[in-house]
Amino acid sequence: MNWDQVEGNWKQLKGKAQAKWGDITDDEWHSAEGRREELVGIVQEKYGKAKDEAEREVDSWMNGL
Template sequence: MSATNDKIKGNWNELKGKAKKQYGHLTDDDMTYTEGKEDELLGKLQKALGKTKDEITSWIDSL
């Protein structure tokens, strides 16, 4: 399991708040996380932000 997945699992509510503050156009649907479906979340964020998976994981790691 990657450090990004660990960070998502452990701190998602905090990360979600920071993400919505930085990217106000993200919807609750974009930010919905179900345990075990980290890749699905990353895919939704990729689509919403127009970034690559690597850019999304780097961004999450920086939060």
């Protein structure tokens, strides 16, 4: 799956993302709407991760879909 597919299927995939990152609010999920950079930024901010670590985590999640 690639990020175009994630964006296109965001409503279905959001539940899987919420299971992984439960501290992210509904408003933040809505603002991300499946966009990689938005999601990386939110994960980075919410969980206090470095950008490269957040990118790896988000990419790992997407590759597991």
